[in-house]
Amino acid sequence: MRFSIYRYDPDKDQKPYMQDYDIVLEPTDKMLLDALIRIKVFDDSLSLRRSCREGVCGSDGMNINGRNGLACITPVAGLKEPVELRPLPGLPVIRDLIVDMTQFFKQYHSIKPYLINNDPPPETERLQSPEERAELDGVYECVLCACCSTACPSFWWNPDKFVGPAALLQAYRFLADSRDQATAERLDNLEDPYRLFRCHSIMNCVDTCPKGLNPTKAINKIKGMMVKRTV
Amino acid sequence: MTITKRKFDVVIVGAGGSGMRAALQLSEAGVKVAVLSKVFPTRSHTVAAQGGIAASLGNVTEDNWHWHMYDTVKGSDYLGDQDAIEFMCRQANEVVYELEHFGMPFDRLENGKIYQRPFGGQSQNFGGAQATRSCAAADRTGHALLHTLYQRNVRANTQFFNEWMGLDLIHDEQGDVLGVTALEIETGEVVALQARAVLLATGGGGRVFQASTNAFINTGDGLGMAARSGIPLEDMEFWQFHPTGVYGAGVLISEAVRGEGGYLLNKDGERFMERYAPNARDLASRDVVSRAMTTEIKEGRGCGINADHILLKLNHLDANVINMRLPGIREIAIKFAQVDPINEPIPVVPTAHYMMGGIPTNLHGQVVVPYKTGPEEVVQGLYAAGECACVSVHGANRLGTNSLLDILVFGRAVGSQIIEDLRNNPHHKPFPTSSTDKSLARLARLDSQKDGESVAQVGDVLRKTMQAHCGVFRFADMLKEGVTKISKIAERAEHTEIRDKSRVFNTARVEALELTNLAEVALATMVSAEARNESRGAHARDDFSIRDDNKWLKHTLYFSEERRLDYKPVRLKPLTVESFSPKARTY
Ligand SMILES: Cc1cc2nc3c(=O)[nH]c(=O)nc-3n(C[C@H](O)[C@H](O)[C@H](O)COP(=O)(O)OP(=O)(O)OC[C@H]3O[C@@H](n4cnc5c(N)ncnc54)[C@H](O)[C@@H]3O)c2cc1C
Ligand code: SF4
Ligand code: SF4
Ligand code: FES
Numbered sequence: 158m159r160f161s162i163y164r165y166d167p168d169k170d171q172k173p174y175m176q177d178y179d180i181v182l183e184p185t186d187k188m189l190l191d192a193l194i195r196i197k198v199f200d201d202s203l204s205l206r207r208s209c210r211e212g213v214c215g216s217d218g219m220n221i222n223g224r225n226g227l228a229c230i231t232p233v234a235g236l237k238e239p240v241e242l243r244p245l246p247g248l249p250v251i252r253d254l255i256v257d258m259t260q261f262f263k264q265y266h267s268i269k270p271y272l273i274n275n276d277p278p279p280e281t282e283r284l285q286s287p288e289e290r291a292e293l294d295g296v297y298e299c300v301l302c303a304c305c306s307t308a309c310p311s312f313w314w315n316p317d318k319f320v321g322p323a324a325l326l327q328a329y330r331f332l333a334d335s336r337d338q339a340t341a342e343r344l345d346n347l348e349d350p351y352r353l354f355r356c357h358s359i360m361n362c363v364d365t366c367p368k369g370l371n372p373t374k375a376i377n378k379i380k381g382m383m384v385k386r387t388v
Numbered sequence: 389m390t391i392t393k394r395k396f397d398v399v400i401v402g403a404g405g406s407g408m409r410a411a412l413q414l415s416e417a418g419v420k421v422a423v424l425s426k427v428f429p430t431r432s433h434t435v436a437a438q439g440g441i442a443a444s445l446g447n448v449t450e451d452n453w454h455w456h457m458y459d460t461v462k463g464s465d466y467l468g469d470q471d472a473i474e475f476m477c478r479q480a481n482e483v484v485y486e487l488e489h490f491g492m493p494f495d496r497l498e499n500g501k502i503y504q505r506p507f508g509g510q511s512q513n514f515g516g517a518q519a520t521r522s523c524a525a526a527d528r529t530g531h532a533l534l535h536t537l538y539q540r541n542v543r544a545n546t547q548f549f550n551e552w553m554g555l556d557l558i559h560d561e562q563g564d565v566l567g568v569t570a571l572e573i574e575t576g577e578v579v580a581l582q583a584r585a586v587l588l589a590t591g592g593g594g595r596v597f598q599a600s601t602n603a604f605i606n607t608g609d610g611l612g613m614a615a616r617s618g619i620p621l622e623d624m625e626f627w628q629f630h631p632t633g634v635y636g637a638g639v640l641i642s643e644a645v646r647g648e649g650g651y652l653l654n655k656d657g658e659r660f661m662e663r664y665a666p667n668a669r670d671l672a673s674r675d676v677v678s679r680a681m682t683t684e685i686k687e688g689r690g691c692g693i694n695a696d697h698i699l700l701k702l703n704h705l706d707a708n709v710i711n712m713r714l715p716g717i718r719e720i721a722i723k724f725a726q727v728d729p730i731n732e733p734i735p736v737v738p739t740a741h742y743m744m745g746g747i748p749t750n751l752h753g754q755v756v757v758p759y760k761t762g763p764e765e766v767v768q769g770l771y772a773a774g775e776c777a778c779v780s781v782h783g784a785n786r787l788g789t790n791s792l793l794d795i796l797v798f799g800r801a802v803g804s805q806i807i808e809d810l811r812n813n814p815h816h817k818p819f820p821t822s823s824t825d826k827s828l829a830r831l832a833r834l835d836s837q838k839d840g841e842s843v844a845q846v847g848d849v850l851r852k853t854m855q856a857h858c859g860v861f862r863f864a865d866m867l868k869e870g871v872t873k874i875s876k877i878a879e880r881a882e883h884t885e886i887r888d889k890s891r892v893f894n895t896a897r898v899e900a901l902e903l904t905n906l907a908e909v910a911l912a913t914m915v916s917a918e919a920r921n922e923s924r925g926a927h928a929r930d931d932f933s934i935r936d937d938n939k940w941l942k943h944t945l946y947f948s949e950e951r952r953l954d955y956k957p958v959r960l961k962p963l964t965v966e967s968f969s970p971k972a973r974t975y
Contacts, residue, residue, distance in 0.1 A: 166890050166892060167892055168890040168891050168892045169890065185636065187637070187724075197844070197896075198842070198844045200887075201842065201843070201844075201886055201887050201888045201896035201899075202887060202888035202890065202896065204888075204893050204894070204895050205895070206427070207604055208427055208431050208433070208603040208604055208605045209431070209433065209435065209436050209603045209604075210603065210604065210639070211436065211639045211640075211720060211724070212719075212723070213435050213436050213528075213531060213716075214427070214430070214431040214432075214433075214435050214436070214603065215430070215431060216427060216428075216431050230723055232723075251574060251892065251893050252890070252892050252893040253893075255893050258428070262428075266542055269543075270539045270542060271490075271491060271539040271540055271542060271543040272490065272491025272539075274489075278485075278486075278489040280485070281445075281481075281485055281501075282445075282484075282485055282488040282489075282494070282501060282502050283488060283489065284499075284500030284501065285496050285500055286496060286498075286500050287495075287496045287497070287498060289496075290493065290494075290495065290496045293493045297493045297525075297532060297535070298528060298531070300430075300435075300531075301428075301430055331491075334491070334493075336491065337491075
C-alpha cells in the first residue's frame with residue numbers, strides 16, 4: 158500500500174516535505190495506526206503519538222486524505238491511495254505528525270472545565286434524574302483529540318480568541334449539568350465577540366468528530382441560553 | 389551531557405487515576421507537586437476502563453463493605469492482604485461519593501442515585517446471591533473518571549509535566565529516594581527532579597504479552613525504575629487474562645456485557661460456563677472463566693474455521709439496553725470485530741489484562757522491602773500506587789471493578805501519607821552527582837550503539853515468548869525454557885539500536901527505553917512463575933494443579949540484581965474483623 162506522509166524534524170530539516178512509503182501490510186494490519194506502526198518498523202524516525210489503539214485516548218488525531226480523524230479507528234481498507242497523511246492543520250508542528258496542542262488545551266482550560274457547586278456536599282451522592290443525566294450524553298464522551306477544532310476555519314484564524322468547538326462542547330457539558338451552579342458565570346465568560354460568537358455554524362466540526370459528537374448543536378444551545386437570559 | 393536540576397516537594401510519576409487522585413490530595417493541601425506523564429493526563433490508560441467501580445452503596449441490592457471484603461479475599465484466592473482489603477472496602481463508598489461530588493457523570497437510577505450493575509465475583513451475604521456493586525458511567529467509566537480527576541486537578545492548579553518520561557530513581561547510598569531523572573520528550577533534555585517524596589503511579593505492564601488489552605504506553609516503567617534501584621517486585625507471576633478480548637485485536641469487551649445479561653457459547657452453541665461454575669456461571673471470577681474458555685478451545689469446542697475462539701452473545705438483550713448501557717462496546721465490536729452485537733455474537737479470547745503484582749507497599753502506599761528489622765521496612769521517600777503497586781488487595785486474582793477502586797482509595801491514602809511524612813522530613817537532602825550517571829549512561833549507550841537489533845524486533849520476540857510460555861495454563865518445561873529465553877531477550881534489549889538520533893520528540897528513543905522496562909517485567913514474571921509450584925488464582929500450573937496453602941500461602945519477592953527470589957507472609961489479619969481463612973474456592 159502506498160502512503161505519502163508529511164515529514165519535518167526541526168533538528169535536521171530546513172523545511173517540511175512529503176515522503177512516500179510503499180509497504181506490504183500484514184492481514185492483521187486493519188487500521189491506519191497498524192499500518193503506521195508497520196512503517197515505523199522500517200523507518201523508526203517516523204514520529205506520531207499513540208496510546209490506547211481503540212479510539213478512547215485521543216492521541217492520534219491526524220489529517221487523513223484531507224480529513225481529520227483518529228488513525229487507530231480508521232480502517233485502511235477503503236482509503237484512497239496514496240494515503241496522504243499530514244499533521245492536524247492550524248497548530249504548530251513539533252515534528253512529523255505531532256502538533257503542539259498548547260493553544261488547544263489553553264482554550265479547554267479557559268472554560269473552567271470542572272463542576273462548580275458551592276453547597277456543602279451531602280453525605281451520599283447528589284441526586285440527578287436519568288433525564289438530567291441524559292443531557293450529558295453526546296457531550297461528556299469527548300476525547301480531546303482536537304480533530305474538530307483543527308478543522309474549524311474560525312479556530313484557524315483566531316486560535317487565541319475563539320474557544321473552538323471542542324472546548325465549547327465542554328463548556329456546554331457543565332452548563333448542562335444539573336449539579337452545576339455557575340451558569341451565569343459560565344455564560345459571562347463566553348459573552349464576547351470572539352469566544353463563542355466566532356462560530357458561524359460551518360459544521361466542519363460535526364463532520365469530522367471521530368466520536369460522532371456534535372459540537373455545533375452544543376454551541377447553538379449555548380447561544381440559545383445567551384439569548385434567553387437577555388430577554 | 390549536562391543535567392538540569394529542579395526542585396519540588398513531591399514528584400509523582402504518572403497521571404492516570406492513581407497519580408491524579410494523589411496529586412489532588414497534595415495540591416489541595418498546598419504542597420508543591422510535579423506530576424510527570426508520558427502522555428497528556430487524559431490519555432492515560434485509566435481512560436479505557438469500561439465496566440465500573442466497586443462500592444457497596446447498596447443502591448440496587450442490599451450490600452455492605454464486609455461482604456465486599458469477603459468477595460475480594462476469596463477472589464484473591466486468599467493471597468490478598470486482609471488488612472489492606474478491609475481498608476479498601478471500608479473506604480469505597482466515600483471515594484465514590486467524593487468522585488460524584490467532583491462532577492463524575494455516573495449513570496443514574498430512577499430515584500436519582502448512582503447506577504450500579506452486577507459484576508463477576510460479587511455476592512451478598514458471604515457467597516450468597518449475586519450482588520450489584522459496580523458503579524458505572526455507561527461502559528465508559530474510566531473515561532468519565534479520568535477526565536473528572538483531570539478537571540478537578542485543573543481547578544486545584546496542579547502542575548503537570550506532560551510528555552515527560554521518568555527514567556530512574558535517584559537515591560543515596562542508604563537507599564533513601566531523593567528524586568527521579570526524566571526525559572522531556574519534546575526537547576530530548578534530561579532533567580534531575582529533586583523531591584522529598586517520589587510517588588510511582590506508572591500503571592500496568594500488560595504490553596509484555598502479545599495479545600493484550602493494554603495501551604502501547606503500558607510498559608511497566610515504574611517497575612523497571614524500582615527494580616534497577618534494588619527494590620523487589622512482588623507476586624509478578626499473577627497476571628489476569630480477561631475472558632473477553634476481541635479475537636485478533638485484543639481490545640477489551642467489558643465484563644459489563646455479562647453483567648447486563650450476555651453469556652459465552654462454544655461451537656455447539658452450548659452455554660458451557662454452566663458446567664464449570666454452576667452457580668455464578670458467566671459471572672464467575674475471571675481466572676475461572678478464562679480457564680474454562682481455554683479448556684473448551686483446547687478440547688476442540690472453539691468457534692470459527694480454526695476452532696480458536698469463543699462467542700459472546702448479547703443479541704438477546706434489548707437493543708435499548710445495548711445502546712444505553714453498552715454503547716462503547718457496540719462501537720468497539722463494529723470497528724474491531726466487524727459485527728454489530730445487536731444482531732450477532734462477538735468473537736472473543738482470553739487476553740492479558742491486568743498485573744496483580746508490582747512494587748510492594750503497605751496500605752499507606754509506602755514502599756516496603758525486607759531489611760534488617762523484618763520483611764516490610766519502609767523505603768524513605770518512595771511511594772507507589774495504582775496498578776504498578778502491590779498493596780496487595782488483589783492477591784492472585786483481581787475482581788472486576790476493584791482496580792478503579794484501588795486507584796482511588798490508595799491514590800488518596802498515599803497523598804495523605806506523603807503530607808504527613810513531609811512534616812517529619814522538612815528539607816531536601818543533597819544528592820550525590822553520581823546518582824544521575826545511570827540514566828545518562830543508558831541514553832549515551834543508545835546514542836552510540838552500532839550493529840544492534842531493532843527495538844521492534846526484540847520487542848516482538850519478547851511478547852511472543854511471554855504469550856507462549858506464560859499464558860493461562862502454565863507448564864513446567866515451558867516455564868523453565870521461558871526463563872532461559874527471556875534472560876537472553878533481556879540481554880538483547882540492552883543492545884538495541886535506534887536509527888533516529890534526533891533530539892526532538894524522538895519516539896524511537898522512548899520505545900527503546902520502554903523495552904528495557906518490559907524486559908524487567910517479563911523476567912520477574914517468568915522467574916516467579918517458574919518457582920511457584922502450585923495453582924492459585926490466575927497462576928495455573930499443569931503439573932501442580934491445586935492450591936497448596938501449607939507451602940505457598942506467601943508473597944513472592946523478585947530481586948532483579950541476582951534474579952533472586954524471596955518470600956514474605958500474607959497478612960491474614962484484617963484491621964478490625966475476623967480473618968477469612970482459606971477455603972476451597974467455588975463459584
Ligand atoms: C481496557 C481496560 C478496561 C478496564 N476496565 C476496568 C474497569 O471497568 N474497572 C476497574 O476497576 N478496572 C478496570 N481496568 C483496570 C484499570 O483501568 C487500571 O488498572 C487502572 O486504571 C490503572 O490506573 P493507574 O493510575 O495505575 O495507571 P494508568 O491509568 O495506566 O496511568 C499510568 C500513568 O503513568 C504514566 N507513565 C507511565 N510510565 C511513565 C514514565 N516512565 N514516565 C512518566 N509517566 C509515566 C502514564 O503516562 C500514565 O499517565 C481496565 C483495564 C483495561 C486495560
Ligand atoms: S460549526 Fe462553528 S465550531 Fe464548528 S467548525 Fe463551524 S465555525 Fe467551527
Ligand atoms: S468533540 Fe470530537 S473531534 Fe472534538 S475533541 Fe472531542 S472527540 Fe475530538
Ligand atoms: S491511540 Fe488512542 S485514540 Fe487512537
